Amino acid sequence: MDYSKRELADRLAAEYALGTLRGGARRRLQQLLPAHPALAAAVRGWEARMQTLAAPLPEMAPSPRVWQQVQATLFTPAGAPQRWWQGLAVWRGLSAVAVAATLALAVVVVQPPPVQPPLVVVLNGTPDGAALVSAGFVASISADGRALVLKPLGTAQVADGRALELWAVPSGAAPRSLGLVSAQGSTTVLRNEILKGAQALAVSLEPAGGSPTGAPTGPIVSVGSI
Template identity: 35%
Template sequence: MTEEDDILAAEHALGLADESAREASDPAFAAAVEAWRARLDPLLGPGRAPPPELWNRIQRRLPANEPGDPARPWRFATFAASAAAAVLLGILVLRPDGTAPTPAPQVATTPAAKMMVAALTPKEGSGTLTIAYDEREGRMTVTPVGMDADGRTPELWVIPADGKPRSLGVIAAKDARTMIVAGGHRPLLASGVTLAVSLEPEGGSPTGQPTGPVVMTGTMTIV
């Protein structure tokens, strides 16, 4: 089967040419016709012929015939019509009512939420602070183990690339606590960002910056 034979098979499947005799006697050509019918049936509907205006729409998109050889316009139009029927059908086929098919809507996908963890350790002494953060809900669970707050209030800070600490809130010195991170601070909680704990007066830092000693530090990691 040549490329021209395949185009003729497509034209026959569309009803633009009658090659019934060849289809009956040439198994390879008949298989090509059936293959084209299988491709076209989902577009045209089972047993449905191309809409009458399809041929006119194809002709309007063909290049103008060149002057010169008197037989050239007919030869070019015959080949171009076959090619257009096979190649352009996908963008020219219309519904029976003359309207173009509506593209299937794209389904938006929601990126998977990241879970992050951190383990903060002291510069000196013992104790740890483990943190689990759910990015989707902005929910952070803070669990201290063996922390000695020396009677003061621990406050948790995030320190982004600009080096300026932002308070995530006061935490308990002995018990696990879950809190919701403020919306403006959530973008700061990325992999590799530094977290720190300072010891502040009751109720937390009065200045919006750490005023007491920084006793623990660690970094966030995506899991």
């Protein structure tokens, strides 16, 4: 994924600063910031915008005329006819409504939305791949379907000149490449609708640099149903 693209960097930075980017996706973005100056600059920009919204407003003293009008409205001389808006009961009622509205808004703002658990897919080794790459994988996909983390279930050695590639496998359609993956550590995939239409995830053994045809060319070494 090209994080130098302004639109992509700005969208991710906005979600990060607003707090809508959560869980593993948020942690992955934090890990990516040192290596992507454009992304880091976008995050700083959005954080600066949010800080201005939280800045305290300067105190403003009302003019003497305003205070005179307030006193004339609230403190009617004895015996003078009282208008309906000067009644104490009216203001008590309005105060109660305002307090109830404030409490309701506080509950909505403070109560976080329920956190959706990620989807976990276990990819087991296949008989064809056992002699080549003896390792399974586990994939964790975020609830919004825009982030995937693939981890090996053991250690595996890939021969020189070969690479592992991850595929989303739809039903009745050609596999869709999700990029090269590591047999030694975690691999992160960030894109929209990672699992769109997919029924399984698979890892194939390909030439270095990935499949030259856009479809799996080597043996499938690991597969898991979604």
